Amino acid sequence: MVIPVSRSSRGSRPTIEGPGFLARADLQVLFDLLREDGRQLIGPTVADGAIIYDDITSVDQLPRGWGDEQSPGRYRLRRRGDERLFGYVVGPTAWKKWTFPALIPLTHSTHDGHKVSFEPEQATPPKLAFLGARACELAALGVQDRVLIGTEFIDPDYMVRRANVFVVAVQCTTSASTCFCTSMGTGPEVTDGFDLSLTELDAGFLVDSGTPAGRAVLERLPLRPASAAEQYGVAATVAAVRARIGDPVPTDGIHDRLLAQLDHPRWAQVAERCITCGNCTLACPTCFCTTLTQTTDLTGKNAVASRSWDSCFSPGFAKVAGGSFRARPRDRYRQWLTHKFATWWDQFGTSGCVGCGRCITWCPVGIDVRDELNAIAPPVPLSPESRLVEPVAATPNEFVTARVVNTKAETADTTTLTLTGVDPAFSHGSTGQFAMVALPGFPPLPISISRFLTDGIELTIRGAGPATRAMCALQVGDQVGLRGPLGNNWPLDRAVGRDLVIVTGGIGLAPLRPVLHAIVADRRRFGDVKLFYGARTPADLIYRDELERWGKRDGIDVSLTVDRAGPDWSGRVGIVTHLFDQAAWDGSNMIAFVCGPERMMQATSTTLAGRGVSASRIHVTLERHMECGIGLCGHCQMGKYFVCRDGPVFSIAQLGDTFGREGI
Amino acid sequence: MQDQASLVAVLNSTWFASGLEPGIQTRLAELSRTFTAEPGQELFREGDESEVLGIVIKGRVALRIHVPERGDFTILTVEPGDVYLWSALVPPYRATSTAVAIEALEAITFEGPALRAALREDAALAQALYPRVLVAVARRLNATRVQLLDLFAAEQVRTW
Incomplete structure (x- = not known):
């Protein structure tokens, strides 16, 4: 988009309405303006083999010509061979170090005889300017805003620190292998949450403002209007970054997908690698959990309560007198991942992850959260x-x-x-x-x-x-x-990569037939698929040709049984649960779809539970009197659900003790 | 005739006899013999004296009941791992149905009188085996109840 540039009628300095161009040699002017404004500048600089954020005063301290290489568990600086000042991706520091410091005093308390007193610590933070915040980092500040000052109770320390920050964003013109802002919807384009934004070109920067405060600074910079070619060049570069990152973590439905996998075997597998060091949470720009430490002087009369960053990976994080609720590493990893990508939405209306990739780079054992998400809650195929x-x-x-x-x-x-x-x-x-x-x-x-x-x-x-x-x-x-x-559908996406057992009786095979068609159409996506089908008599079996084809040609383990038969039937006779009640299965990686008379589904779910299939992985489809099919007529109510609108497919866990209860 | 070690292994492969103590399994193996039948072969008839208790290893046995004027009805098939002729342990030791091998059958059988004598004399064997027999019979009783419900029958539309 080309933004018109107007000149003021007084004919003095041009007022630039759209982005302006700032020569690299003039960037120090921005530094000086912000410092004149009484702000302490925090920006990128090379230290300890990485590009970190620290106090800076001069453009010379920026990582001129430095880039970085990042991959799971690995970070290396490299020479770019050019003069770029922002030619790197995010490093180990997150801006929360200044808005939400790792350690602050919270309360001073005294004990004098019988008298106790508590004095809250008042933060008097310096005015800051953040220079070089990336799109994912702006999103992270936004996430912490929601968490710490966006609900009924606010964190006063955060509020004053945050209000004192002027944010100069830098749009990404490069990416790392660990980046996934595109999946999280946070970048690479800088769109919101900044005062000024810069996008680096070979000779300088495109500068734009996002707030009146930013506008005021912009107007004091030695800018010339950005050319259409420069604006196009910036858009194309950022678009190329987006294309390079791709969509490593398809997040459509990730909340439900993840919460449906609380008993996935992968939690235990990743925990074998995870050393619960908490690096991921310390490097994470949104993690906000803290702990209190009490320090007293030698008299014991004066104490300070300090607040410091904590991590849900700490062994004592979920400890109560009787022990820890999350004693095992797998519990802690699951807590962290499900909070970031699922329950954060429930609590704060946003994802807890912004896709910056720090937890991947700075994990000492190289656990890649993207791989874990894709393995535990695989993306829903758009089928x-x-x-x-x-x-x-x-x-x-x-x-x-x-x-x-x-x-x-x-x-x-x-x-x-x-x-x-x-x-x-x-x-x-x-x-x-x-x-x-x-x-x-x-x-x-x-x-x-x-x-x-x-x-x-x-x-x-x-x-x-x-x-x-x-x-x-x-x-x-x-x-x-x-x-x-x-109505809703069978959660076939949850069956991807799992063993699937389908148990059905009578005409109950009809709503499951499309499931079998979908499996046959893409058989490799699923593990073992077993179909147990019971009917009243051999003459009551439906889809007989297909049953034979599924078993003989399509790799589905088909078992049939009937309640009664004449002497000409050489198949099984007996109830459908007898087909698997003594099976030597491991149901831990199994998902079950069940359809038939309710009494049969009850018996089946009990038998499946006995084989290790958890209630959240046993799905049934319910039949109720329906007249409207859209939750208006009221006939199909079952507890809190309308079977037509909220079902007809439910997990046993969803139905709880209403399933099979008389008169519900 | 198989050797004892392989008989023990075969017993262990069935849900009916798996996980029993090694000593019990050896004792059972001593009492057992292997048995095969061709498809269509009748193993016993309803009302016959129950000569053996069998465990199906491979194949399928149909249990049938004859209804005069209506013919034979298969009411259950005995599948691998399950027992047939449990009536060999329960007076009056008479078969409650007719059994036909409907697939080539491999089974392990125990002579009724010898098994009963062993169970009378060997308390440890009885203590280990009777619960399994009870599970097998109870499982069949439960299944029969569910079958009686005739769940897949067409809905009976009642006027009120």
């Missing part, structure tokens, strides 16, 4: 099975129509209808969703979608009452009314 589309004819008074192009009698009372001419929303529905299906004169009924086709869907319907019998009697060419797709 039909994992996203919910906007339903069509969402309200109960409207329907779209579809035409029957095929009918298949599955059993004596169950028919699969293939519908075409449906709204595309249906084809983009997700496994486990249902449609409200209507014929004139009959009440609309919720029917699970048993197959998603590119130009249609299939519905498998058991003729149990007048409306379903009328649907089963439809012929090729007949039309039906549809609303949907409605």
